[in-house]
Ligand SMILES: Nc1nc2c(c(=O)[nH]1)N(C=O)[C@@H](CNc1ccc(C(=O)N[C@@H](CCC(=O)O)C(=O)O)cc1)CN2
């Protein structure tokens with residue numbers, strides 16, 4: 001297959017010490033060499049770096065002072081020849097270099113195209129390529145570790161092992177078909193089928209159980225701060241993110257829109273959502289805000305329900321408690337610096353299943369306790385990212401669910417004594433679905449869609 005040579009800026013936009021323009025493809029070295037004054041890049045050893053100047057071959061104009069790395073296929077990121085031009089990290093500088101490279105008829109890469117080539121050239125499989133993206137997007141150490149392991153091929157290895165089990169069962173069926181006259185062959189076939197499908201089924205189940213935590217690791221624990229107007233929700237948001245993100249005033253109904261912010265609370269990635277205080281209101285804008293608050297409430301993984309210690313429990317508070325029934329909730333009794341009006345006995349009664357934390361946010365009291373309650377809830381029933389293989393990708397979860405269902409069809413078929421060559425169809429389907437995770441059987445359009453989500457230059 002003949003491929004063209006591609007290029008892109010591989011470092012973030014903005015000012016920095018160094019920026020990199022990367023080239024990959026059969027003409028990478030030749031094209032870079034047209035611009036480079038220093039050494040003859042076509043003759044240097046692979047995986048070496050060289051100092052020199054970039055000069056526009058048309059005008060002989062000096063463009064940049066650079067360091068250039070030359071990496072010959074196949075031991076490179078893309079398995080193709082790769083050249084990396086390290087230039088000064090200014091917006092103008094790096095764009096000049098890119099334009100100069102493009103002038104040599106090198107094509108601008110699409111987002112994710114370098115990684116796509118690493119996949120197409122067999123250096124990594126699809127789940128590893130997806131992990132590259134997860135790694136870049138990771139918001140906590142923990143999320144990064146999960147991605148790093150997936151990039152290293154942990155998930156791929158597990159999936160391939162499961163596929164191998166299914167393949168062995170399928171091979172046994174072939175033996176059965178070839179030697180139908182032997183009874184013990186049939187017996188063995190059934191045995192292998194049952195044993196292997198059950199084992200794979202169990203392991204898929206275990207993987208799916210890690211998915212919920214995986215999603216949280218990736219996207220953050222969706223944490224909604226809810227409560228009546230003026231109880232201190234925005235103050236709480238600001239205290240947790242250590243920044244004045246949300247507007248705080250003494251006027252009830254200050255927050256009108258939903259405000260989102262990522263924050264790392266003791267290793268738990270939170271997607272913290274401040275909402276408009278929930279109450280009946282005639283104000284149109286506030287009404288829309290209240291509507292959004294209710295929506296956020298329904299979609300959250302964790303609720304921080306804020307009350308005012310200096311005020312009585314109202315009907316609206318009680319309605320909120322009803323709305324969050326069955327969810328993970330931490331009740332925050334704020335403004336404990338004020339004289340007590342809140343009926344704590346009544347509160348303990350209606351919030352018996354929830355953790356209750358007292359705070360006086362204005363005096364920075366109780367935030368520590370709240371943070372440890374949040375991490376307790378998250379780590380309860382424990383998720384140890386140590387040795388586990390995590391599924392953290394929506395596409396993988398969907399495929400695992402499909403694979404599980406297909407296997408269940410097979411298992412059910414065996415139970416009711418269906419002919420083995422019918423059961424075999426479901427097992428084969430499971431094998432194929434698992435193959436989509438690692439990219440053994442995926443369509444071009446899916447690949448395009450997956451890689452286009454990457455950043456430019458990756
Ligand atoms: N300058 C630079 N730094 C970078 C990258 C890059 O592309 N360029 N990377 C981009 O993400 C990451 C490193 N990832 C890489 C992964 C594999 C290979 C690679 O060449 N693999 C070959 C040979 C390995 C070897 O020599 O043993 C292979 O697997 O065949 C290179 C970089 C982070 N740092």
Ligand SMILES: Nc1nc2c(ncn2[C@@H]2O[C@H](COP(=O)(O)OP(=O)(O)OP(=O)(O)O)[C@@H](O)[C@H]2O)c(=O)[nH]1
Pocket residue numbers: 227228229230231232233234235236247248249250251252253254255256275276277278334335336337338359360361362363
């Ligand atoms: N006394 C006291 N006042 C507080 C405390 N925490 C917040 N406040 C004050 O309560 C008022 C309302 O705070 P906000 O954080 O804006 O309340 P909110 O729940 O976001 O209000 P809405 O956005 O209107 O729903 C402000 O004047 C805060 O300074 C506290 O612990 N004690």
Ligand SMILES: [Mg+2]
Pocket residue numbers: 233234235246247248254255274275276277
């Ligand atoms: Mg507010």
